[in-house]
Ligand SMILES: Nc1ncnc2c1ncn2[C@@H]1O[C@H](COP(=O)(O)OP(=O)(O)O)[C@@H](O)[C@H]1O
């Protein structure tokens with residue numbers, strides 16, 4: 230199983246949207262895919278099952294090692310896509326301040342998931358690179374970093390570089406897939422310039438070719454915690470995430486591992 234964590238220091242940049250729709254694309258391509266919500270405020274699969282807020286999930290597994298992973302897995306309408314909600318136990322309750330406490334458990338969680346026969350595991354995280362997210366970064370194979378296409382503040386690029394460095398310190402083996410520009414508005418010069426600025430400032434292999442356009446369909450889908458692909462008008466944007474998936478597969482040895 231390949232684990233890809235979707236992470237960024239900033240909130241509201243499209244992490245959850247990218248996680249859900251990328252997982253959906255992997256699943257549609259026939260890969261057995263597990264989507265894990267590691268954001269304690271998580272909203273993945275909000276309406277996939279009505280009770281998903283009250284279900285046990287990732288944080289329960291981290292908090293209680295006797296928690297059986299099989300019991301946390303929520304099937305979806307798509308046979309190849311399953312998810313594990315965030316669960317009940319909060320970051321705070323875990324006393325994650327005591328660093329390192331959760332790392333072994335996070336590793337054990339992904340090890341257990343690995344034994345369930347999945348090809349790919351996509352992990353959505355809370356904003357920031359600390360606490361459980363740092364542990365998830367330590368335990369995963371690759372990271373994808375959504376970056377909103379808005380004019381860059383002077384401190385943005387140093388911040389991005391700092392984040393990349395932090396990730397590599399946390400896990401030297403982590404494959405940094407790079408930034409994926411989100412909420413791109415093709416008819417807005419500022420938005421296009423923001424994408425170009427990021428491409429100019431970072432090495433080519435650090436920015437995915439595929440960009441995620443700004444589209445109201447994402448807002449409608451995320452209100453329901455659904456992939457856009459299952460929405461009536463969502464067909465048009467399926468290709469975006471298929472392209473992103475192909476790029477990820479080609480960028481890594483995922484292609485040979487998965488095919
Ligand atoms: N490509 C997009 N186009 C339009 N709205 C988007 C897009 N991606 C995300 N959004 C919206 O922006 C908000 C934040 O996105 P979300 O994926 O929840 O970000 P994060 O998980 O990083 O906090 C949500 O309301 C979501 O619907």
Ligand SMILES: [Mg+2]
Nearest residue numbers: 244245268354
């Ligand atoms: Mg989110």
